[in-house]
Amino acid sequence: MNSPLRSVSAFCAPTAGAALGPVKIERRPVGPRDVLIEIDYCGVCHSDLHMARNDWGMSLFPMVPGHEIIGRVVSTGAEVTDLAAGKRVGVGCLVDSCRQCEACDDHLEQYCVKGFTLTYSSPTRDPGGLTFGGYSKQIVVDRNYVVTVPETLDPAGAAPLLCAGITTWSPLAHWKIGPGMTVGVIGLGGLGHMGVKFAHALGARVVMITTSPQKGEDARKLGADDVLISSDAKAMAGFAGKFDFLLNTIPVPHDFNAYMGLLKRDATMCIVGAIGPAAALNTAPLVMGRRNIAGSLIGGIKETQEMLDFAGLNNITADVEVIDVAAINDAYGRMQRSDVKYRFVIDLATLD
Amino acid sequence: MNSPLRSVSAFCAPTAGAALGPVKIERRPVGPRDVLIEIDYCGVCHSDLHMARNDWGMSLFPMVPGHEIIGRVVSTGAEVTDLAAGKRVGVGCLVDSCRQCEACDDHLEQYCVKGFTLTYSSPTRDPGGLTFGGYSKQIVVDRNYVVTVPETLDPAGAAPLLCAGITTWSPLAHWKIGPGMTVGVIGLGGLGHMGVKFAHALGARVVMITTSPQKGEDARKLGADDVLISSDAKAMAGFAGKFDFLLNTIPVPHDFNAYMGLLKRDATMCIVGAIGPAAALNTAPLVMGRRNIAGSLIGGIKETQEMLDFAGLNNITADVEVIDVAAINDAYGRMQRSDVKYRFVIDLATLD
Numbered sequence: 142m143n144s145p146l147r148s149v150s151a152f153c154a155p156t157a158g159a160a161l162g163p164v165k166i167e168r169r170p171v172g173p174r175d176v177l178i179e180i181d182y183c184g185v186c187h188s189d190l191h192m193a194r195n196d197w198g199m200s201l202f203p204m205v206p207g208h209e210i211i212g213r214v215v216s217t218g219a220e221v222t223d224l225a226a227g228k229r230v231g232v233g234c235l236v237d238s239c240r241q242c243e244a245c246d247d248h249l250e251q252y253c254v255k256g257f258t259l260t261y262s263s264p265t266r267d268p269g270g271l272t273f274g275g276y277s278k279q280i281v282v283d284r285n286y287v288v289t290v291p292e293t294l295d296p297a298g299a300a301p302l303l304c305a306g307i308t309t310w311s312p313l314a315h316w317k318i319g320p321g322m323t324v325g326v327i328g329l330g331g332l333g334h335m336g337v338k339f340a341h342a343l344g345a346r347v348v349m350i351t352t353s354p355q356k357g358e359d360a361r362k363l364g365a366d367d368v369l370i371s372s373d374a375k376a377m378a379g380f381a382g383k384f385d386f387l388l389n390t391i392p393v394p395h396d397f398n399a400y401m402g403l404l405k406r407d408a409t410m411c412i413v414g415a416i417g418p419a420a421a422l423n424t425a426p427l428v429m430g431r432r433n434i435a436g437s438l439i440g441g442i443k444e445t446q447e448m449l450d451f452a453g454l455n456n457i458t459a460d461v462e463v464i465d466v467a468a469i470n471d472a473y474g475r476m477q478r479s480d481v482k483y484r485f486v487i488d489l490a491t492l493d
Numbered sequence: 494m495n496s497p498l499r500s501v502s503a504f505c506a507p508t509a510g511a512a513l514g515p516v517k518i519e520r521r522p523v524g525p526r527d528v529l530i531e532i533d534y535c536g537v538c539h540s541d542l543h544m545a546r547n548d549w550g551m552s553l554f555p556m557v558p559g560h561e562i563i564g565r566v567v568s569t570g571a572e573v574t575d576l577a578a579g580k581r582v583g584v585g586c587l588v589d590s591c592r593q594c595e596a597c598d599d600h601l602e603q604y605c606v607k608g609f610t611l612t613y614s615s616p617t618r619d620p621g622g623l624t625f626g627g628y629s630k631q632i633v634v635d636r637n638y639v640v641t642v643p644e645t646l647d648p649a650g651a652a653p654l655l656c657a658g659i660t661t662w663s664p665l666a667h668w669k670i671g672p673g674m675t676v677g678v679i680g681l682g683g684l685g686h687m688g689v690k691f692a693h694a695l696g697a698r699v700v701m702i703t704t705s706p707q708k709g710e711d712a713r714k715l716g717a718d719d720v721l722i723s724s725d726a727k728a729m730a731g732f733a734g735k736f737d738f739l740l741n742t743i744p745v746p747h748d749f750n751a752y753m754g755l756l757k758r759d760a761t762m763c764i765v766g767a768i769g770p771a772a773a774l775n776t777a778p779l780v781m782g783r784r785n786i787a788g789s790l791i792g793g794i795k796e797t798q799e800m801l802d803f804a805g806l807n808n809i810t811a812d813v814e815v816i817d818v819a820a821i822n823d824a825y826g827r828m829q830r831s832d833v834k835y836r837f838v839i840d841l842a843t844l845d
Contacts, residue, residue: 244758252758252782254734315783382606406596406604409785412776422774424764427788430604431667433761434786436779 150492151277152466154204157195160470163492166205166273169281173218176287178230183275184209184300184461185485187331187392190473192262201262207275207487208234208260209303211296221284229290231449233303234439236260236272236286248443250286276466278492288446291453298458301331301484302449304439305459309336310448311440312388312411313343320344322385325369325403329356332390332414334483335459337363339448340388342455348380350387350400359482363460371399382406382430390414397434401426409433459484465491502844503557503629504818509547512822515844518557518625521633525570528639530582535627536561536652536813537837539683539744542825544614553614559627559839560586560612561655563648573636581642583801585655586791588612588624588638600795602638628818630844640798643805650810653683653836654801656791657811661688662800663792664740664763665695672696674737677721677755681708684742684766686835687811689715691800692740694807700732702739702752711834715812723751734758734782742766749786753778761785811836817843 153164189206210232237258238250261274324345326336341364348367349360357368387410472485505516541558562584589610590602613626676697678688692699693716700719701712709720739762824837
């Protein structure tokens with residue numbers, strides 16, 4: 142028999158805003174193209190908190206959050222020939238897409254024109270189904286949406302690569318960041334600290350842009366070459382026109398006009414944190430320097446694999462605080478207070 | 494003697510908001526790299542109106558407006574060997590730049606990091622000087638900032654190519670618009686009508702995006718293949734994700750978020766009309782499709798020449814209403830009411 146028991150222990154938000162607690166869920170049977178994964182670690186993304194509270198009005202309950210999943214293959218369906226039992230694998234923010242649109246053809250499933258299937262709290266493409274995420278002992282995922290994780294990486298630290306990592310890697314890769322370029326990373330949190338690590342490893346000169354001198358010093362330890370305190374008008378003027386790329390990881394609406402003058406002609410500020418209504422845009426810095434504002438959403442499966450391979454070669458993981466699953470509600474509280482450096486990761490061995 | 498009399502008839506705004514009237518100005522002597530031009534036609538740009546009223550707080554008086562200049566070479570300095578007397582030439586929005594920065598090296602003098610010298614109402618790089626524009630019988634300009642104009646083009650219709658033309662050409666060329674692409678031109682005025690003509694001539698499918706069905710029909714006559722009425726939510730939804738590029742020529746602050754969903758993944762909306770504070774930006778369409786908002790400013794001298802050569806080959810000029818110089822104050826009034834299709838051009842033969 143290929144599959145063990147289908148009843149799986151998980152941690153669940155029963156309703157919006159309720160405390161999470163243990164439940165048993167029924168996982169789907171392992172289909173011919175599926176992979177059954179025993180989960181070792183799951184990162185705690187800030188979006189988990191928003192989803193559990195239904196801040197975006199799109200949550201479905203009961204909800205098992207978690208889309209930064211690291212585990213090992215237990216078994217696979219008959220058509221999966223390239224993943225043996227025991228292999229270390231990962232699952233990120235998406236577990237399915239239409240597989241037919243131009244975005245899917247381009248390996249950019251995150252922009253699937255029919256909408257991708259979220260790893261949790263999402264209707265499955267088979268009507269009636271609901272996805273459950275990584276705060277769980279096991280998950281079943283189509284092979285096409287499973288990535289392999291280098292054995293050399295610390296698995297707890299690797300978990301956040303599946304969301305925070307790829308969210309910062311994808312724009313850095315798309316805009317071809319490399320040696321000779323100066324990259325500003327705006328904001329130092331779960332996303333920002335990965336942006337600093339990746340931009341540094343890609344060979345760019347990295348400048349941490351923050352209001353907090355302490356965060357600036359922290360960023361230097363992560364690989365930043367310089368720090369720009371954004372509330373210091375004189376310092377900002379000194380960096381005017383110096384940046385080839387700005388990765389804006391600030392997670393809340395903010396005035397981004399002040400940053401635009403930091404860009405060189407034709408350069409781009411990419412927003413990966415604050416999604417939704419923002420401050421009024423002043424078009425003058427765009428027009429006067431042919432500058433660009435863009436956005437970027439997580440990443441496709443192919444580029445997620447490329448990111449993990451790069452992370453393996455360069456020994457890049459997130460800085461994490463590993464917690465017992467029972468501590469998740471406290472962790473949410475600390476995340477709201479930005480009291481984490483830089484990501485909580487649940488050790489699923491603590492889930493019975 | 495190489496140069497005729499240095500006293501030149503012009504039309505001048507003596508102070509901010511005052512009516513323009515005739516004056517005599519003293520042009521500079523023709524230096525070794527200069528070209529003396531007898532002006533035949535000068536387009537009336539909407540910015541002339543703003544500058545004459547000092548709307549932007551940067552105007553210097555007395556002011557002779559005009560930066561869409563078509564004329565013929567009268568004489569040249571000794572070092573100018575490639576422009577014979579009688580040659581049809583043009584002068585656009587800029588008559589000098591630092592010539593040393595990266596932008597100048599890249600033939601993009603409009604982004605000169607030290608600031609380019611405006612054709613009128615601008616301090617010259619020699620301290621104490623003030624530039625006077627094309628509402629005048631003559632102008633002296635450094636050869637490097639003079640372009641040649643195909644003899645086959647109607648000279649009055651060619652005048653607006655020097656600002657409205659290059660302002661729309663430059664982004665279309667930079668973003669490599671061509672066959673197989675769908676381009677939306679937002680707004681139909683001096684800029685928009687040139688955008689339609691150029692995008693069509695470059696081989697793109699052109700969609701006029703406007704609130705006015707009448708402007709839509711007008712745009713079809715200029716080369717638009719289709720019309721999208723932006724106040725029609727159903728029509729807008731039908732064009733969602735269809736555009737490779739949007740050229741936004743609306744001249745006033747407006748909500749541009751509604752247009753962003755029209756773009757394909759990775760596509761750009763470029764703002765060329767509204768410079769300054771705009772509406773609040775919603776980042777969701779940027780993040781969800783890796784879409785871009787950019788701006789673009791007029792164009793460099795090299796690309797202005799390329800645009801004119803292309804216009805000559807394709808017989809592209811602006812649709813203009815030729816006026817006597819004495820009608821300029823009335824023309825400003827009509828421009829404020831958007832009562833012009835699509836550009837006033839002054840016939841300088843009417844200036845004594």
